[in-house]
Amino acid sequence: MTVAGDYQDCYVTLEGVRVSYGSVNVITGVSAKLGPRGFHVIIGPNGAGKTTLLKSISGIVPFEGVIRVCGLHPRLATRLISYSPSTPSYDPWARVIDVIEAGLYNSPEGASLERALHLMRSLGAEEWLYKRFGELSSGEQKLVDLVRSMARNPRVLLLDEPLAFLDLRNQARILKLLKSLSKRITVIASMHELYFLDYSDHVILMGGGKIVYSGAPRGLLLDLVRETYNIDVVEAMLGDKRVIVPGI
Amino acid sequence: MPAKVGAAVIVLMLLFLASLLVGAYKGISLGDLLAFIKGDLEGLEEGIVKYRLVRTLAALIVGAGLSASGLALQFVLRNPLADPYLLGVSAGAAFGVLLSYLLSYAPDPLLLYSIAFISGLGGFGLVLAISLFMSLTPTGLIVAGVSVSYVMAGLSMVLISRLIERIPMAYSWLFGTVAYAGSRELAYTLIAVSMSLGTIAVLARRINTLMLGEDVSKSMGVNPGTIRLLAAVASSLAASSIVAIAGPVGFLGLAGPWMARLLVGSSFTRAYPMAAMTGGLLALASDTTVRLIASPGEVPLTAITAFYGGPILFYLTLKSGRSL
Helix, strand or coil, X not given: XXXXXXXXXXXXEEEEEEEEECCEEEEEXXXXXXXXXXXXXXXXXXXXXXXXXXXXXXXXXXXXXXXXXXXXXXXXXXXXXXXXXXXXXXXXXXXXXXXXXXXXXXXXXXXXXXXXXXXXXXCCCHHHCCCEHHHCCHHHHHHHHHHHHHHCCCCEEEEXXXXXXXXXXXXXXXXXXXXXXXXXXXXXXXXXXXXXXXXXXXXXXXXXXXXXXXXXXXXXXXXXXXXXXCCCEEEEEECCEEEEEECC | CHHHHHHHHHHHHHHHHHHHHCCCCCCCXXXXXXXXXXXXXXXXXXXXXXXXXXXXXXXXXXXXXXXXXXXXXXXXXXXXXXCCCCCCHHHHHHHHHHHHHHHCCCCCHHHHHHHHHHHHHHHHHHHHHHHHHXXXXXXXXXXXXXXXXXXXXXXXXXXXXXXXXXXXXHHHHCXXXXXXXXXXXXXXXXXXXXXXXXXXXXXXXXXXXXXXXXXXXXXXXXXXXXXXXXXXXXXXXXXXXXXXXXXXXXXXXXHHHHHHXXXXXXXXXXXXXXXXXXXXXXXXXXXXXXXXXXXXXXXXHHHHHHHHHHHHHHHHHHHCCCXX
């Protein structure tokens, strides 16, 4: 029986989750049920707790309350998840291929270097494989890390700002990949690009360590976005997609 | 990659053979070696082959141990310049070895190795504490390591001044040499190095994840703090027990790992066994060179290893950024 087979319908559930760094309360009581499958996007201003929430689901930071990933405590679900940080801080001397291979540690069946190489080829990035990580640009490093995180074949993919540093073409490629992956697995990503919200299945808006909205992208009211980000925003329809941009 | 591993094994075997044949006494031939293996060799030749065998094995263990533990330190500290010699481990252990000779005329080996390990770990701990306290960069850590090593070497020289009549080769030993290795120390060092390198081998796949940074490593179920501590202690044990047999040998812990990384890439799981081989290879080549150029005398091993280790350190320091 494969791990992937065991955990086809994988939920991420949070009940009364609180996280503090010293005396600073970063997450102040979050409850949610995400999955199975789907593309879940967490938005919110800087310091809203998006990264900390992703890190607590990934078993990186300790938390109070209950988090279950595929029914397991995050520290016991490490084989089922894959986490990609907003800025990968990898050994600059390591070769790209070695970074990707190192990321396969403790991964479920179906994870393989071949899968990663296929992804690298599909992104036109195979010529980077034998370069040192430090030789790549920020955008290239980000792409490598996304490939690394997807190659693990996780049941839950947790991405902190997956579109950061990427040019428009690569943003589109990654969104397409995530959208396609989310038909099979639960994808949870924090994002600042509000013009891509309509590509997600579910939006969570965070503010001050709490969830202020959780639901369909179209249900997100502009006034709530204005209030949470403390800035004027406007919306427009581009084709069949709603985009939200700052009103400057 | 298998071709590179095969080539390294062949070069290692050839150097092992050369190390047995080369020395101040020229009368050892391949035939003598075969006769020694069969047990037919006697007298002076038998004694010399035995001595060279112990010396060659010591060089092999010294090189393999320093290089493999140097690679482990480079990964757990995420510092391309890490080397037990440059981080205060070797100088600390040397002080410990000399101290145990001052405390006892013929120190019990277990006591000697224990004191070497504790003081090696102490030197390393002091360097790490300075680095953490002052938030030093990777290059700064090495500067702290070299500074602490100089202080420890100064203290060691003070101890040597009290011991020099009893141990006339002490100054030469302080710069690393396998010329005085005995079979008993060889056995103790072999046990300690095997234990250390075995521990690191068990942790190898987890150590490899550290190249991805603390958060990603944790998200994969690894406890980076524990892995770092275990690997650092194991590396210190290997390096300290090597000091007990050969003194502080410089740069093998830096040059060996980088030679391995150039050959098989930066994956710890692949570079680790290769680093043991390249370290052994460099040590055998260096010790054979020592006997070729200084015959019938001796020069310390670091005199040779510094020739290639120094430029490698310089190059890596430049590439790592100049800011301290």
